Amino acid sequence: MAYIRDFGQLGRGDVGLAGGKGANLGELARAGFPVPPGFVLTTAAYADFVESNGLAPRILELATLPPGAHGTDYDGAARRIRALFTGGVMPKEIARELREAYSGLARGTAAPGDGGGADVPVAVRSSATAEDLASASFAGQQDTYLNIRGADDVTAAVIDCWASLWNARAMAYRSREGLDPATVRLAVVVQRMVESDAAGVMFTANPSNGRRDQVVISAAWGLGESVVSGAVTTDDVVLDPASGRVESRSTADKDVMTAYADKGTREQPVPDRQRHQPVLDDSAAAALARQGVAIAEHFGSPQDIEWARSAGEFFIVQSRPVTALPEPSAEAPTEWPLPFPKGMYFRASIVEQLPDPLSPLFADLIDGSVTRSIRALLSEAVGSDVVREGDVSLPTINGYAYYYYSSSGMWRVMGKSLTAMGALARGQAHMGIKGWRDHSHPRYRGLVRRWAAKPLEDLPSSEVLGGISELLDAGTAYYTAVQSVIPIAATSEIMFRSFYDRLVRRAGDPPGQTFLLGYDSEPIRAEKSLFDLAAWTRGHPELAAALASGPAGSIAASVRTGERPAGVDSGEWEQWRTRFQRHLDRFGHAVYNLDFVNPVPADDPSALLETLKFFLRGEGHDPHERQQHSAGRREDQSRAISARLDPVRRAAFTRLLRWAQRAAPVREDALADVGLAWPLMRRMLLELGRRLVDSGIIADPADVFWLRLDELRNAIEFGLATPGASITGAERPVRADAVEQRKMLWRGQRKAAAPQLLPESRWMERAFGSMMPARSQDQCGDTFSGVGASSGQVTAPARVLGGPEDFASMRPGEVLVARMTTPAWTPLFAMAAGVVTDVGGPLSHSSIVAREYGIPAVLGTGVATQRLASGQQVRVDGDAGTVTVERAEA
Structure with missing residues (x-):
């Protein structure tokens, strides 16, 4: 036959002939999976129908709309194209082959429950050449017709499938994906119906969290089309396919089901005894999951599978690759266990620059580095006996960094607060603007230059790791010194604006920020x-x-x-x-x-x-x-x-203003150079990573960031991070599984909203909440508050950004929403209509830059990235310090 191919004659490489659906079903049938019998009317039949009826020029004329057109813009064109198909005449040879193939299907072995016979029920499914592909599924864009009986009705359903290639939804989707309409073709799958007692869909990787070690099954009574279309409520089961263990189960109240009608399908009530009964018990779900995993292994990628069950036997009626699968992610943590008792945990100071969970290697290195820098600074400023061993550290809880102070250490530090303020005022311990300019900054820059001049490739691995630690210590010490610049800049601005607002400003005068x-x-x-x-x-x-x-x-x-x-x-x-x-x-x-x-x-x-x-x-x-x-x-x-002003107020105004004007720019300069060592440190770490790849320890140089410090030290100690070293007989990187598990855990942790203070208690909130750089996470309703850091109001779409990987999605005129920003985020402020952050205050980087750009900013909301989604219309009021979600009118 020129136009017909049985499933057994097709494979995954026949997309151009059989479309994505037909090629995949042929591949499954040839591999021995339980696919109900059927055949494909190839794309050649579609092409010859279009040509014999002279439809091609008219179709392309109607289907070509301006760029950016939406689905509704195509409605009129879709109606006119469908009329062209239904008014066309089926070529005799195509009609003859289709009738013969359908008759052959009717004479074949009956599928369970269909009874066989001349009018055997079949499913007639569209199978486009741009469908069910690994790069894009285009799923559900064309039509499917169920329980079609008789050759005449099959022929009519085929023409309807061809016409559905040009429905409004499909044309708009192809336009968005940049697919040339002149290149698309449609085959049609004709398949024996399975009169199923249960059916549904199965994902061989969890589409919600990307985990490849979980199978997700949705199941309903009756036929499966209602599950695909979302017309019925389903049972949902998540399994570990390796063990067959059900990890979670949701059994729905299933009030309706899809069943055969005399022609096509109909919805009918589920019998009372079945409404609350699980469609699949644990053993049936595990058996189906095993079959799904086998199909995924055969195709070499996770699959989205439609299945049906009849007389206790499972059948596969469709399989397509899962597209846009997220990276694997663990569940977000909900408990925040404290590693050390009798202490307080804060997400402030340097932790503000660490909005995400930490990578393992950084977590191990930064803890000791921060501890050493704080103890050194406080020792010089207030005495060596104030901060003792174990009093302060930077542990992680669910991956998030926290400043930890023991209770006794906190009281000792607070008891020396006046001494510390005096040391800051005198510039003791290289603190303050002069200490930063004359000591901290040149020392840090000099160390980076010395290490940058060394021939990295020739250095022993132990020396490279030592250099990384030395550079990180220098960066941490530098940041600690910068923390002494910030209160000076903050105090100078607060004092000037307080004096100006109370004793100088009159109606019509500009706000105090104008002078800075x-x-x-x-x-x-x-x-x-x-x-x-x-x-x-x-x-x-x-x-x-x-x-x-x-x-x-x-x-x-x-x-x-x-x-x-x-x-x-x-x-x-x-x-x-x-x-x-x-x-x-x-x-x-x-x-x-x-x-x-x-x-x-x-x-x-x-x-x-x-x-x-x-x-x-x-x-x-x-x-x-x-x-x-x-x-x-x-x-x-x-x-x-x-x-x-009178002479007295003029003198005070001038003195306070000059102090604030000198200090404010220094703060931004100091913060901007915190990362001086970071490009070099990353090069050094990736050099160690390349050596570990050569040794078979990790799969990719960047995986070095996901090792623990003791693992890296052990590799170096045993010579496995030396150029040319290798593990004899190793077939795969020995830490590959651990690295992937840590990345998966990190992604789950990143979904959490880390509390600003631990332990979570009312007295902690009352005592220290006002000092934290973020408001409470318990805010409810469409309006939440933060700190109004730059005045003005704007209503615009939100754009929630997790980091630089999302910057390309930012559009001019949107509200930038982020956990926090650093000087590296400044270029985005040129595009933004406003700024909203989880963390930050009136004197943070975000506020200063937002004022320079003249855009409203509300900072330190604590909840913005959890509560807002990109595209939502939000009102940012920088004067009131509020953010409101604008709800569309019903």
Whole structure:
């Protein structure tokens, strides 16, 4: 036959002939899986029907809509195309082969419960060439017809399936996926019906958490189409397929089921005795799961399977790859056990820069590093007997870092608070702005330069690890020193604004923040550098077009390799690449998150390139002009206010203002350089990772971040992190399973909202809650509050960002929502209409930069990333310090 293929004649490579559904069913049948008998009317039949009726030009004319069209825009075209198909004439040869194949199916062995006969019931299913693929499922875009009997009705159902290739939903979906309508074809699967007593779907990997070691089954009484369409409530079972153990079960109140009608299907009530009865018991679910795993292993990827059961036997009626499966994730923790009793745990200070659970290696290294830096600082400032062994540490709870102070240590530190404030005021222990400028910053920079000059590839692994520890200690000590700059900047601003608001400001005067804007700082200098690069790039149109249209990830890879994009002059490319590299050399150490598992812009500049593309499109404001405007307004208002004050208030106003203006930019400069050592540390760690890959310890160099410190030390001690070392006879990396389990646990932990204070108690909240950088997580309702850090109001869609991996999704005019921001996030503020964070206060980085940009900010909400979703319309009120979800009217 020219147009018909039995399942046994097809395999997974026949998508062009049989469509995705038909090819997969053929593959399953040939592999011996229990597939009800059937055949495929190939795409050649569709093509010949369209050609013989002269439909192709008209179809393409109707199906070609402007880019960005939605499903409803295609409704009229879909109706007219369907009329073209139903008014067409089936070519005689196709009609003859279809009748003969259907008759042959009727003469074959009866499927359970169907009775056989000349009018055997069949399912007629669309099988498009762009369907059930590993890259995109396109599932449910075309039509299926059940319980079709008789050759005439089968022929009519086939034509309806062909027409459904052009329904509004399918055309809009293909347009979004960028698929050329001229290339799509449709085959039709005709398959003996299974008159099932139960049916459903099965995922051989858990689609909710991505775990490949769980099978999820949804089951209902009757036929399975109602499960796929969502028309009935299902039982849901999650199993461990290796052991067959049911890990969770939800048994629904199943009030309706789908059953055969005289023609097609109908819904009918479930008998009372079955409504609350599980459709599958544990042994049946385990047997079905084993079959699903076998199918997944055969295809080599997780599968979305439709199944049916008749007379106690399972049948497979469809299998497609699971697409867009998330990375495996454990369950989010709900308990917060304390590692040490008789103490207090805080998520503040350096922990604000660690919004996510820590990677294992960083957690092991940072604990001792922070402890040493705090003890050294306090020892110099208030005496060596105040903080004792075990008084302070940085443990993790469910992966999240906490400052821990023993109860006795906390009381001793609090008893020395006045002494500490005096030491800060005197600049003792290299604290304060002068200590940062003259000691901490040059010492840190010098150490980074010394290690950067060493030939990394030639160093013994033990020396490399020692260097990593030394650099991290230097970074931690630097951050501790920066923590002494922050209160000076904060105090200076608070005192100036308090004096101004109470004793100077009159109706019509600008807010106090006006007098602190328009100054240079490292984040603002970085923004101006990127803007200037975009301006230079626009002078080279071909280069600008390539950079503006190319994916940021691909451009970042080209920056690393030097391979120029297609169509770009090599000289222009090298000039641009040199300029961009200079930008990265100066500003690329800014951290998104202090955990060194996260790349910095110097490692992966994709996020910066998204902002560069934004500037190339001319969508951003000129930061030079914005800064000049702010500085001009600041100076004009300063002169005007000063001129009207009496001598005493003028002197106080001038002295407090100059103090605040000197301190505020230093804070941002100091914070921006916390990550000076991070690009080098990451290179050193990845060098150790490459050595461990060669030794068979881990599968990928980046897996080194997921080892424990003692594991890394042991590998080095036994020479397994030495170039050329290997484990004799090792077939796979020995820590691969442990690394994957730790990543899965980390992803689950990341879903949790870590309490700001532990143990969770009312007295802790009353005593220390106001000092924490986030509000309570118990806020309910559509409005929640934080700190109004930059004035103004805006209503716009939210964009929730977990980190730089999400930056490409940010669109101009959206509200940036994040757990926290660092100076590395500054480029996004050029796009944002407002800023909302879980963590932060009126003097944090987010507030200072938001004021520079003139956008409202509400910080320290504690709940924003848990309560908001991207695309939700939100109102941000930076004056009231509230965020409100705008509900659409019914």
